Amino acid sequence: MAKKKGEVKFGEQLTVGGHLSRSVVTSGPGIFWVTVFLLVPLVWIGVVSFLTRGEVGGYGKPFTFENYTRFAGFGFFGFDLLYPQIIFRSLVLGAGTAGFCMLAALPLAFFIAGMPARYKNTALTLVLIPFWTNLLIRTYAWQIILAPESPITHLAVALGLTTAGSPLYPSAMAIYIGMVCDYLPFLVLPLYSSVEKIDWSIAEAASDLGADKLRVFWHAILPQVTPGLVAGIVLVFIPATGQFVIPDLLGGAKTVMMGNAIQQQFLQSRDWPFGSAIAFIGMGIVLVGLWVYARFSGEKGGELL
């Protein structure tokens, strides 16, 4: 028996060394990128969150849990649930944005998928157009659209939704309009690619077996688009949870979101350890949430996470 030198892959016999060098060439850049720009900063932030703030900013020893206990409410001025509230508010914003985006994206994705082939690319480009503009400019544009003298505001006045002469922002509605406008493409695109791949004969089979329209959608169509839907929801939920520019500009800058809490700690307060702790807690909650979701949604969503 000849000595086995490696395994046969891609139709050729590779030695262990050949295998390794090939892996380094193909996966190396990706691994390098993730390590240097994601993993190292993340570990660093993690370490910083257990350090103490220096006299004039910066951080140093001793190691402490103080940043985390302070977050949980045991701060300088007695017990206060301010920070958990901020995190909760951000999660609500993320979930709400994901929810509204889903409601808007479902009909939109089916509509585009149902268009004649030559219009589909145009339609998808239109979905992407908001990305071509800076987030700040888009958000300021909404201030103009929702200003007291804009046609939309006049319409709202006519419908009795607001009083004449007052703008439609700052309000929760304005925040969500801005958020949905910003994050919709993240949900539409993966959902659309799922919708395109729907096997309609399965919907016909459901109908043939006695399912009415609603149940055909629920039992035969929704399960087929679940992978795209879950991917899109995750893509919207995570960045939306950290968003603070839109709530500031369209919500009147009265409420602190997780994003500005972290930003404030790092910039204004120069308290990097505490800022790191908030960032880590927020990230941990989101990850745990996704993990729980993956566990309970079974293999449908699980394979995506």
Next chain:
Amino acid sequence: MASEIPAIEVENLVRRFGDVEALSHVNVTIRKGEFFSLLGPSGCGKTTLLRIVGGLDMPDEGIVRIGGTDAREIPAHKRPVNTVFQSYALFPHLTVYDNIAFGLRMKKVAKPEISERVKKVMDLVEITPLGNRKPAQLSGGQKQRVALARAVVNEPQVLLLDEPLGALDLKLRKQLQVELLQLQRRLKITFIYVTHDQEEALVMSDRIAVMRAGKIEQMGEAESLYEHPHTRYVSQFLGSCNLIDGTVKRRGPKEAIVDSIVGELRVEFGQNPPAAAQRDKFTLAIRPEKVTLCRLDESAGENRVKVRVDELIYIGSETHYVLRAGEQRLTAEAMNVKVGSQGFDIGQEAIVYLPAAGLLVLDD
């Protein structure tokens, strides 16, 4: 029996896709308990007809009656018919058991009854051990059985099968043909079976409708379709046929003498002379197995034609010959019943005998 309500009546059915008439004025009546096949090449409208009966497509004109009731007003999910789809269309996220139970759940059948009926039908199609598998874990044949079980468990009045064996290999297809036939006889459900495989249609069906370009070209029992095709198309689609053009020289009530490229031929019209028998020009058809090949010195009957063997395809139990008589190409199939050499070689001259009763007059 004569007054029994047919399972399916289709009257003057028209379905257009843009400018194309996928179905143009189709009329069919399918009896209860019948195994009825729609046979034709792809694009002939057979699947469209099936989908309209199943309620998955709507006709532009015409009436479909299911058990005597006008079905146009009944949406797909309320029709007493079920479909076995060509692609199986199993629910990928459900187990085999849940796939089969789907129809009963939609009808809100009580749970114990569902479990009883699903188990029974799984036994019937022999997939009992597969209950917890997902469709992705099944072979083609197993998927086919699940698709069949999922339809049959609902006890439909009519089962629509859209090329259900089309994706399977030949051996499995033959085996499942027999099983399907047995199942149909046992359940006594009316089957409408769409296929483009002529042999499958001949083997399984009580009656066959041969379709072409949205119309039913000929309809009847397997034997009558094979032995008495009315048109070139049917004669070529079901098996193969030699076609010989000729001019009528003399005509009697039951026979005619035809002048053709291979010489003078006597043609017997049989029991029911076709309308085409009154024409002056005939297109004659004869099945290759009815063409008898003889040695030059053998004395055979009438309609003798001298031929040369152009090609010879030996397939064991029989030999297929491609023959030439002047401009006319003829094929003959002979059972190899003799012991030893069958005695014809390429290039050899021989005599064929075209039995007068085997020559058919076609409509076109």
